[in-house]
Amino acid sequence: MHWSKNDNNIWTYFKQIKKIEFPDLMSVAQEKYFYKIIKYSPEEEKFLRDYINQFCPEDLKSLNFDFLNAVIQTGKLKRKIPLIKDEKLVNEIKKLEINLVEDIYSTIENTGNKLLQCRSLNDLKLLNKKYTDMFEAMMFLSFQYFRTKKMENQIQKSLKENRNEKIIKKGWFVIRYLMSTQLAKSLCLDKNIKFIFIENNTEESFMIGDQPVFNILAHIKDKKGNTKKLKLYYPITPNHSIIIHFQKNQSEKFILQKANSEMVKYLNTKVIKNSNFFVFSDNKLTFSKYSSIIT
Secondary structure (H helix, E strand, C coil), X not given: CCCCCCCCECEEEECXXXXXXXXXXXXXXXXXXXXXXXXXXXXXXXXXXXXXXXXXXXXXXXXXXXXXXHHHHHHHHXXXXXXXXXXXXXXXXXXXXXXXXXXXXXXXXXXXXXXXXXXXXXXXXXXXXXXXXXXXXXXXXXXXXXXXXXXXXXXXXXXCCCCCHHHHHHCXXXXXXXXXXXXXXXXXXXXXXXXXXEEECCCCCCCEECCCCEECCCCCECCCCCECCCCEEEEEECCEEEEEECCCCCCCCEXXXXXXXXXXXXXXXXXXXXXXXXXXXXXXXXXXXXXXXXX
């Protein structure tokens, strides 16, 4: 992680208890068995398959059905554990149950490698020259956007009056994968999409939180309480970040912006407010500049 100075520890603001510490990387932003396989009933399976058929673009259905089928089949294997006498086989099924979705999601995170290596506007533009590179970058960002507990709680809260609320909650880690592919596809095909690559050469570093990708304009809502506009922000390193938006006042698809201290403070404040449990910085001093909102 670029915010860690020694690859082992990272300066962290624990938002819930309002403390700044220097824990090891494995102690923060980790949740054991966060992706543990859940067994679905026939009704729940049907709901998830119907979701794919109804909402997913044709060219994404095969990908999404493969993911869903892998999850469902592993869940069915889990049901058979009480009937299996071979202890080695039982252990293998349990291992598959725990690791399957994490392995798939790790593969998705690896699709962000080219984006994470961007250190200039030209690097970002190169991603746009090949559709697969851009889709992988957008898939990575979409996955980071939907994968967190904060986003899970927000979306499920917005669906609280939906008659399928319980199924949505139970099938969330499948649904967020489906939503990620949908958003990635939408971003790639939208002709109005704009990118801002931000270079930060100030004395203050960009922060990143446990909601690494978020909508800067999430507070702008319609009469029903739904978000009206999308403006995604993602810090790549303490000195580089990107914004993805659809505002017409930007004539070029890709532009470079040099961040001043005011802009860095604005973006870091947004990071703090949009995080759930953790905010990370490459140094302790940065946190002292935000004492009014973190203490």
